[in-house]
């Protein structure tokens with residue numbers, strides 16, 4: 001049977017990673033990443049000066065050393081897990097071409113869209129691989145995809161899988177990965193550490209009278225903070241805590257709490273900060289700590305090095321005994337099944 005003329009393809013997009021754990025490739029990657037006005041949202045001249053005079057002269061060497069600690073024989077974990085995910089999803093959704101693209105670096109969004117077009121796809125189900133909405137992640141991925149297809153004469157039709165921060169399939173996939181680890185460790189405390197964002201970017205996504213302005217602004221999702229990244233992270237933590245049966249109350253004195261990692265620069269980022277919370281937990285007597293990083297669907301520099309290496313050392317230095325990083329969803333069967341569900345919910349009725 002010949003291939004149908006019009007097909008639906010699936011495009012998974014993640015943030016991207018350097019080609020090699022060396023200063024040159026890391027500098028190229030950081031230059032592209034941090035030149036994005038959705039990531040460093042200041043005036044173009046300020047962004048150029050910050051990037052070229054402050055970040056690029058020093059950070060590539062430091063970041064390359066961090067990447068070397070987590071690099072595998074097959075390459076960067078973020079890319080390796082992404083490729084494994086595409087292969088596993090392809091086993092379940094064999095009737096649709098599937099491509100992985102990275103917002104920065106390779107495989108590029110342009111190249112992945114070209115491959116889908118060559119396979120007759122005129123409709124694309126786009127999955128930004130981010131559970132929570134941020135202009136710097138989901139917004140930037142959509143910006144790039146829309147901008148790329150807008151240049152074509154025959155623009156493909158795009159259906160986007162929206163943020164899935166409290167989707168039952170996502171929550172049960174993380175529960176399936178985490179439950180056996182929690183049973184084995186029996187931690188004193190569980191920390192949900194999410195990638196952070198500058199406060200101003202979160203405020204810009206929501207009602208400024210509500211978000212960040214009030215200390216409890218993110219405790220519930222309402223119309224005014226529907227797109228608040230921090231409120232969506234809180235929703236994930238509440239759903240995961242319920243599913244893992246950790247109890248309803250959260251806070252550093254309770255069985256579970258929330259924090260935000262990966263700060264860059266000196267402006268205020270959303271709080272509390274993971275690098276302050278972890279030693280504080282050790283200081284108040286937590287000896288066995290389990291850390292979930294549910295802003296990421298694949299292990300990467302931010303989970304493996306920032307939490308698995310650096311935060312673990314800080315926890316032990318402050319008197320803690322064991323910090324266990326709960327692995328991310330990667331290409332775990334529970335996640336592949338959940339992703340299949342997220343995609344099928346958006347597939348048009350024809351192929």
Ligand SMILES: C=CC1=C(C)c2cc3[nH]c(cc4nc(cc5[nH]c(cc1n2)c(C)c5CCC(=O)O)C(CCC(=O)O)=C4C)c(C)c3C=C
Pocket residue numbers: 015016017018030038039040059063076078130134136137195196197198201262264295296299300301302
């Ligand atoms: C979970 C989604 C992500 C959001 C939102 C996000 C925002 C954001 N990130 C930076 C700066 C950096 N992030 C870096 C790495 C990185 N970030 C994400 C995801 C989100 N970022 C991932 C998955 C990764 C890991 C990539 C990998 O190769 O493993 C880096 C690079 C590493 C480093 O030098 O620290 C930077 C820089 C900002 C400024 C930002 C929002 C404003």
Ligand SMILES: [Fe+2]
Pocket residue numbers: 195262
């Ligand atoms: Fe980041």
Ligand SMILES: [Fe+2]
Pocket residue numbers: 206210211212217218225228230231
């Ligand atoms: Fe908020």
